[in-house]
Amino acid sequence: MYYPSAFKVVPYGRVRLERLLPFPGEVLVEPGQRVEPMDVVGRAHIPSRIRILHVAQRLSIAEEDLQKYLLKGPGERVEEGEVIAVVGRWPFRRLYRAPAEGRIVNEAHGRLLLEVSPSTYELRAYLKGVVTQVVSSRGVAIETSGAIMEGAWAIGGDAFGVLKILGQAPEGRLVPEVIDMGYHGAIVVVESWATKEGLGKAEETGVRGVILGSLPSSLVGFLSSLSFPVMIMEGFGEISISRPLFSLFQQHAGREACMTSGLPYGVRLLRPQVIIPFLRGEEALREESPGLKEGTLVRLVREPYLGKVGYVASLPLQRRKVEWGVEVEGVEVDLEEGERVFVPLANLELLEGSSP
């Protein structure tokens, strides 16, 4: 049977992480190689700013003659003010000096393309495991075993660090008073949401990432000014992390974890993930979701039940009128609080692979 959108929560299973360079570059590892989280697995040049230098025009020479007068060519670095091209002899020399420090990328039609202050991007593994795939000049896939939890939304890239649950927080919130240097270098899990000041303090503290239940949408603009990624597990608003997920975070507090930001990709959504790699002896790895059944643990993802968790009370699907008068397909769900509610199928997510 067809089943609704799944939200991956795997307490112990096979973990596969794709690590990709933002631009084509060099992959530094090979299939089968073991990697540690902070190993650099790829490298790429990032153009920060470019300038087209109309050198031939400035030196009043024919475009096709430029090569004859160049002192520096494609691939070479230049300092600001450094002479790049010379025409004529002393004392009638005409010089062309680099307008900025950078790297010459290309030459054509009497012009040079200068990449100003290019930087090198280093891609780290962020996961202890084995490289199972190399995508030529783009990146790698790393596999291991452990726990995976998908988040609802994230911003700010990827991170790696020790998972720490924010303690002593009023109503589980991240406020300035509750975060201190003990969280430096950590991925901090916050049960509910954060204030702007709390996130600012986290920045000062040097956290590597923050995972929250939710956030007010008014803070979205502010998040892009932070140096660490922020992930929300439930949605925007003031919602705590649902019980099964928070239990899993608590269970793995103190372990190393990796956060990845999935983003809308065209008309598809790639969800952000938290991966906690670990080995658990002989226990079998959990695989695919069983689909929607009576008793399946589901999460409700739209008001008025957003953030609530419950169990499917009965199947098959029913068509019922919702409050505003249109018939939709859905199921009855027994909420953890004890109430039984009808929920459109579109507003459910399976907590795939999770332990009730």
Next chain:
Amino acid sequence: MSLESFVMADLGSITTRVTLIDQVGGEYRLVAHASAPTTLSPPWEDLSLGFLEAIGKMETVAERRLLAEGRLVTPEGGDGSGVDGFVAATSAMEPLRLVVAGMMEPWSLRSALRAAHSTYTLVEGTFTVDELSLSSAEGMLDFLRLLKEGSLDAILVAGGIEGGPTLPLVEMAKDLALLSASGEMRPRLIFAGNEEARVLVAEVLEGVIDLEMVSNLLPRLGEESLAGAQELLENLVGGKIALIPGIESVERWSLAPIQPTARALGWAIRYLAQEYELKVLGVDIGGGSVGLFSARDDRYFCALTNEVGLGYGLDRLLAERGVEQILRWLPFDLEGAGDRILNKAFRPGTLPQSREDLFLEQAVARELMAWALEQAGERALAPVDLIVGTGGLLSHLPDPRQAALILLDGLQPTGICSLALDEFSLLPQLGALAMAEPLAAAQVLARDTLLNLGTVIAPLGVAKEGEVALRFKMVYSEGGAIEGEVSYGSLEVIPLPFGQRATLELRPTQSFDVGLGRKGRGATTEVEGGAVGVIIDARGRPLSLPEERVAQQEKVQKWMWEVGF
């Protein structure tokens, strides 16, 4: 042999809709329809799963076997199972990633952007010749970044009216050649500029860029010619369809290539305009984009808000317009509206379950239409004879009066026009069917597609709130008459049920024009009944709402009551 039965599909970014067409009494008619969520995002990542799910539901509704061993049964069997043909349209492909360049911002660049927005494109950067000569344009950096990422589909270059200078275009081509040679991939350049510059530009770009020439987008100032560029862009978008995960198994059953939804919907709007000699404006509120489709006489345009629909991209709408701009359409306070809109953006398939959530989605739809109109510019504002609304939100409303008010608020038509609703979102599917069997498409479009909402009279003019804007008298063809006056700032619905006709006499006051080009001039027109009736919208144009929130809510609530919900 003629084909008698069809399954049509619209494979949207959020919802997959399917329809069964068969011959009834010698005519093609709608038999059944169904829908299911599109299965493109993880964990499925296979569009065919949602398609088969929708077909499975339709089997139940129609009590007719359409699937066997996981595939569509074709041709129709003697036992009535299966269908003779299948066609589809889709908007679930990745958009075409473009960088757009023009000679000057207010002229050729704007025309090039209009061409780009006529289909599913994502304009990643823009630059003009002037900016390029500054050698540090942001658009150039976008161009280089995309080249390096290997994700640029094409550069669209416009510029230079016929007979104008060619040198700036050649210089731009040299800069582009320099930039292109540093990328990992060989980009495609669509040159839609001065025809005299073609040979010169081609000489510069030969061997560096794959060059395609189309007719000049702006041959003379004030005279746009977008068709050539639009057609090429649409063809490139068609190429993206083949990359949708799972599309190959759906396409193999199709009689004709799967069409981009905007192209298919454009066919339907143009057909309505030509067949019934009407000026038609279509609006499609989709999950991944909002589209405006205008057909009048021989002219046609389509403008899409790419990557922003009633789902995907709502974060951008929120950032561009602000939550207050959306809230102004709500008759009540709603805490956390911004949160709810963002939650819809990353869970676009979810449905409103409460009245307040439904009204919030309707408010978002109004703002999306207003935004789409602004992007489309003045050409979308001209008076029309017929407005057709389509897309998931409009076809799932509990009350057709809500659809009518959303269309009126969002599009703000003037003069006299009819309102119609594509109740089952059939128009794009019929556009796809027209590629294989135009007669079937035309017959279903004429009989089973549009729900007539009614006639709108929207006089233009200004008065004090409460002053009479227009007096009317409606004489029903079945006997009886109704007379009244409508004051400025209000809406009036005159009942006229389906199947009934009436003669409507309009007498605007001296400050108002009912679309005849002169204030105070009266008119008499024949009107036809519909789901709502005759709506006199004397709220003025553009609609004005008070700044203060409570007064705003009262006004919006009053309009809703006046329309009857």
